[in-house]
Amino acid sequence: MLKKLQNHINTNLSFLKEKKLLLAVSGGIDSMVLVHLCHHLQLDFAVAHCNFQLRGNESDDDENFVKSQIENLSPRAQSRGKIPLFTQKFETATFAKEQKLSIQVVARKLRYDWFYSLLANHNFDFILTAHHLDDSIETFLINFTRGSGLDGLTGIPEQNDKNVRPLLIFSRNEIETFAQENNITWREDSSNASDKYLRNKLRHDVIPILKELNPSLLSSFENTIKNLKQSQSLVDDAAKIVYEKVASEEEHHTVFDLTKLLKYPNHQAYLFRWLASFGFADWNSISDILIAQSGKQVLSNTHILLKNRNTLLLFPRQQTADEAIFWIEKDQVEVKVPLNLTFCNLSDISVQSTNVIFVDEEKLQFPLTLRKWNEGDIFYPFGMKGKKKLSKFFKDEKYSLLDKSNAWLLCSNDQIVWVIGKRQDERFKTTATTKNILQINYIE
Amino acid sequence: MLKKLQNHINTNLSFLKEKKLLLAVSGGIDSMVLVHLCHHLQLDFAVAHCNFQLRGNESDDDENFVKSQIENLSPRAQSRGKIPLFTQKFETATFAKEQKLSIQVVARKLRYDWFYSLLANHNFDFILTAHHLDDSIETFLINFTRGSGLDGLTGIPEQNDKNVRPLLIFSRNEIETFAQENNITWREDSSNASDKYLRNKLRHDVIPILKELNPSLLSSFENTIKNLKQSQSLVDDAAKIVYEKVASEEEHHTVFDLTKLLKYPNHQAYLFRWLASFGFADWNSISDILIAQSGKQVLSNTHILLKNRNTLLLFPRQQTADEAIFWIEKDQVEVKVPLNLTFCNLSDISVQSTNVIFVDEEKLQFPLTLRKWNEGDIFYPFGMKGKKKLSKFFKDEKYSLLDKSNAWLLCSNDQIVWVIGKRQDERFKTTATTKNILQINYIE
Numbered sequence: 001m002l003k004k005l006q007n008h009i010n011t012n013l014s015f016l017k018e019k020k021l022l023l024a025v026s027g028g029i030d031s032m033v034l035v036h037l038c039h040h041l042q043l044d045f046a047v048a049h050c051n052f053q054l055r056g057n058e059s060d061d062d063e064n065f066v067k068s069q070i071e072n073l074s075p076r077a078q079s080r081g082k083i084p085l086f087t088q089k090f091e092t093a094t095f096a097k098e099q100k101l102s103i104q105v106v107a108r109k110l111r112y113d114w115f116y117s118l119l120a121n122h123n124f125d126f127i128l129t130a131h132h133l134d135d136s137i138e139t140f141l142i143n144f145t146r147g148s149g150l151d152g153l154t155g156i157p158e159q160n161d162k163n164v165r166p167l168l169i170f171s172r173n174e175i176e177t178f179a180q181e182n183n184i185t186w187r188e189d190s191s192n193a194s195d196k197y198l199r200n201k202l203r204h205d206v207i208p209i210l211k212e213l214n215p216s217l218l219s220s221f222e223n224t225i226k227n228l229k230q231s232q233s234l235v236d237d238a239a240k241i242v243y244e245k246v247a248s249e250e251e252h253h254t255v256f257d258l259t260k261l262l263k264y265p266n267h268q269a270y271l272f273r274w275l276a277s278f279g280f281a282d283w284n285s286i287s288d289i290l291i292a293q294s295g296k297q298v299l300s301n302t303h304i305l306l307k308n309r310n311t312l313l314l315f316p317r318q319q320t321a322d323e324a325i326f327w328i329e330k331d332q333v334e335v336k337v338p339l340n341l342t343f344c345n346l347s348d349i350s351v352q353s354t355n356v357i358f359v360d361e362e363k364l365q366f367p368l369t370l371r372k373w374n375e376g377d378i379f380y381p382f383g384m385k386g387k388k389k390l391s392k393f394f395k396d397e398k399y400s401l402l403d404k405s406n407a408w409l410l411c412s413n414d415q416i417v418w419v420i421g422k423r424q425d426e427r428f429k430t431t432a433t434t435k436n437i438l439q440i441n442y443i444e
Numbered sequence: 445m446l447k448k449l450q451n452h453i454n455t456n457l458s459f460l461k462e463k464k465l466l467l468a469v470s471g472g473i474d475s476m477v478l479v480h481l482c483h484h485l486q487l488d489f490a491v492a493h494c495n496f497q498l499r500g501n502e503s504d505d506d507e508n509f510v511k512s513q514i515e516n517l518s519p520r521a522q523s524r525g526k527i528p529l530f531t532q533k534f535e536t537a538t539f540a541k542e543q544k545l546s547i548q549v550v551a552r553k554l555r556y557d558w559f560y561s562l563l564a565n566h567n568f569d570f571i572l573t574a575h576h577l578d579d580s581i582e583t584f585l586i587n588f589t590r591g592s593g594l595d596g597l598t599g600i601p602e603q604n605d606k607n608v609r610p611l612l613i614f615s616r617n618e619i620e621t622f623a624q625e626n627n628i629t630w631r632e633d634s635s636n637a638s639d640k641y642l643r644n645k646l647r648h649d650v651i652p653i654l655k656e657l658n659p660s661l662l663s664s665f666e667n668t669i670k671n672l673k674q675s676q677s678l679v680d681d682a683a684k685i686v687y688e689k690v691a692s693e694e695e696h697h698t699v700f701d702l703t704k705l706l707k708y709p710n711h712q713a714y715l716f717r718w719l720a721s722f723g724f725a726d727w728n729s730i731s732d733i734l735i736a737q738s739g740k741q742v743l744s745n746t747h748i749l750l751k752n753r754n755t756l757l758l759f760p761r762q763q764t765a766d767e768a769i770f771w772i773e774k775d776q777v778e779v780k781v782p783l784n785l786t787f788c789n790l791s792d793i794s795v796q797s798t799n800v801i802f803v804d805e806e807k808l809q810f811p812l813t814l815r816k817w818n819e820g821d822i823f824y825p826f827g828m829k830g831k832k833k834l835s836k837f838f839k840d841e842k843y844s845l846l847d848k849s850n851a852w853l854l855c856s857n858d859q860i861v862w863v864i865g866k867r868q869d870e871r872f873k874t875t876a877t878t879k880n881i882l883q884i885n886y887i888e
Contacts, residue, residue: 003755081549085864140588141654144584144588144656144665144668145654145658145661145664146658146664147663147664147665147667147668148668149671149672149673149675150594150671150672150675153597153672172724173810198657201653201656201657201658204655205653206650206654209645209649209650210585210589210650212645213589213642213646214589214590214591217589219591220589220590221588221591221592221651223591224588224593224597226592227592228593228594228597230710230712230713230716230717231593231594231675231676231713232675233709233713234678234679234682234683234710234713234714235675235678235679235682236683237685237686237708237710238678238679238681238682239678241681241682241685242681265677266674266677266678266681266682268674269674269675269677269678270678272674273674273678289839290620419572433536
């Protein structure tokens with residue numbers, strides 16, 4: 001096992017050599033074996049142990065066990081002293097109560113926050129954890145059981161960011177054998193993983209049957225995830241290549257050209273993939289938006305996806321794209337982005353407010369547009385004779401700089417119909433001869 | 445269930461409508477439900493039942509059961525008569541013995557051969573089988589257990605070629621409920637699937653646990669395979685886009701430009717994918733060939749992959765690419781394609797035969813090449829004074845047309861060194877001043 005790990009580090013993880021490593025050690029068999037392996041290989045490492053204080057004396061016994069074990073390890077390299085040990089007690093339960101989070105989520109956060117502060121304060125390069133191949137197959141099956149995409153079926157990653165898992169090439173069996181042969185002692189693992197029940201069920205009830213069906217399940221699994229990782233890399237390539245053909249990134253938003261995108265028979269697959277990283281998960285509504293009218297939108301927690309004629313616009317919810325023009329089709333009943341408007345045809349006029357206007361539909365040229373103002377814009381303020389520079393209007397109305405930048409214009413053929421929420425334009429007002437009155441409401 | 449299937453056919457399988465369908469019916473619950481559903485939906489279908497005669501009376505009882513069930517179905521559409529029924533007895537066991545194949549493989553072959561002959565002779569458009577969602581999840585887990593690529597993890601396909609599986613959207617539960625509610629009778633299924641043991645184990649021991657862990661396992665699974673199919677379609681796109689950039693298809697072989705290919709960090713993933721369909725499965729040797737010397741080759745059952753300088757050549761094993769030029773580097777010790785040659789530096793000359801030549805290494809310009817002859821080739825036959833047209837040489841040596849097309853030339857700087865297996869060239873022979881003798885052996 002020592003040879004195999006040495007080889008693995010030389011071949012695949014050579015970036016670990018000559019680096020300062022921090023080992024996450026619970027005191028369980030996996031992490032204790034990791035300690036001994038790193039010690040034998042004379043790697044430059046320290047040990048970090050978290051005491052979450054969730055099981056009273058047992059937690060403290062774990063901490064003391066790790067302490068005594070690490071102290072008893074004799075220095076291997078002449079130049080090095082004792083193995084540095086960091087321990088930290090956490091008020092996990094209190095913290096969880098305060099933050100209204102689950103113990104598992106809090107423990108995870110406390111653990112990683114502490115690791116990263118150790119990394120920063122003591123100049124460690126990487127955190128090593130003792131996940132192995134059996135953990136990885138369990139993760140695969142958990143994700144499969146819950147429903148997953150390709151990403152969830154490529155096992156535990158060997159590295160993400162500063163976290164490295166050098167034991168993923170070993171089975172639980174190999175680790176147990178090594179522990180026995182080298183008289184390594186450990187404490188029964190007391191994982192706080194949120195999926196502990198799932199994991200145990202898979203470990204004790206499911207995986208043994210799969211191993212009976214295929215005694216070399218683990219090596220088949222290694223091949224499977226190797227294959228799937230390769231497929232994943234091809235998926236990434238395709239997503240990137242087609243994105244570059246179809247999408248253009250403006251300053252504040254991204255434009256997807258639907259004319260180009262829809263030429264791909266699997267255009268949904270591309271769109272889902274691009275949008276997933278912006279928090280979109282309701283694929284039905286994204287399928288719908290492809291065939292929806294202009295103005296239709298889908299929201300994620302952070303972003304807005306807006307159908308805008310033959311494009312899709314993607315932008316953060318907090319900011320609308322100031323330079324963008326939003327189109328409004330005839331008979332469209334509402335706009336939600338960049339602001340809330342509703343449209344309805346009326347036979348008689350009943351309400352009046354600065355947030356409601358009535359216009360003569362026949363005077364409009366659809367699609368209407370919504371845009372910010374430009375220097376040089378003019379309009380015909382409702383109830384006045386003649387035109388006025390919009391900049392003058394703003395000044396007279398004592399608009400602040402912010403007011404001006406927040407102002408939206410509803411336009412027909414680029415003529416201002418409404419300085420929204422402020423003043424309607426004279427040219428589009430209803431008259432005695434108006435046949436169809438269009439009521440437009442602005443809901444702040 | 446009827447509504448859901450109707451919907452599914454309208455939305456996703458509309459190509460089935462107005463077509464002549466052949467239903468594969470064993471008499472088990474799944475296929476009997478399929479019969480009733482198609483009957484209710486007034487689809488235009490016939491029934492085919494295979495009697496593999498593997499379980500004596502039981503097999504015959506199955507056949508009779510299907511016969512009586514189909515006869516008792518009253519015609520739904522006025523214009524149609526009775527449902528046509530085809531049955532066929534197979535001497536499966538005898539056949540398997542004769543062909544030295546497993547019962548399962550033979551049964552599958554007999555079944556599909558017969559179906560396709562029915563299709564051709566009676567103008568059916570599609571074969572419908574009754575696979576359902578539980579079958580699909582079992583297939584996923586079988587492939588996962590055995591080790592698989594992405595292809596094996598996308599469930600049972602809804603369609604391949606003429607085979608359509610319209611019930612994949614239903615669970616076994618739904619099918620059982622429908623059978624009960626509609627008083628459908630069936631015979632206990634007697635599948636001859638080669639993976640029957642595996643399937644039963646997964647069905648009874650594994651999947652129930654997964655369903656306990658996630659009661660909506662089946663719908664999660666539907667999402668998973670939907671995701672994976674989308675990923676698969678992106679993988680296909682990437683493989684195609686990069687193939688077009690890197691590979692060129694000549695008349696008899698394909699050339700992969702390694703200079704271009706190696707620019708992709710995941711070049712192995714591409715190569716594995718392209719080569720898998722040519723029967724290559726030993727990925728280690730393909731990784732090796734990328735960094736190997738020119739002349740190195742890997743064989744599949746049907747094809748040869750040859751490293752040829754900064755390209756890889758792929759061609760069928762039966763035929764070598766006549767127009768191709770094969771390069772031989774200095775110190776290369778063997779060539780296996782297009783024919784077997786070995787090279788060794790010698791200090792003294794001991795053997796002589798037309799299949800062995802000795803040349804002065806200093807007179808050679810590496811890389812040497814192997815190629816077929818061209819009109820206008822000349823050489824200096826060993827032991828003769830002066831040059832000779834190769835065409836004249838062939839004539840004098842009474843070469844047949846076939847002999848000529850089979851002849852290979854070993855060349856240095858396009859000068860003929862050896863008409864292989866026939867005559868060495870005078871210019872490259874060893875002399876008293878030769879320092880390094882190169883022995884070249886042709887092994888027929």
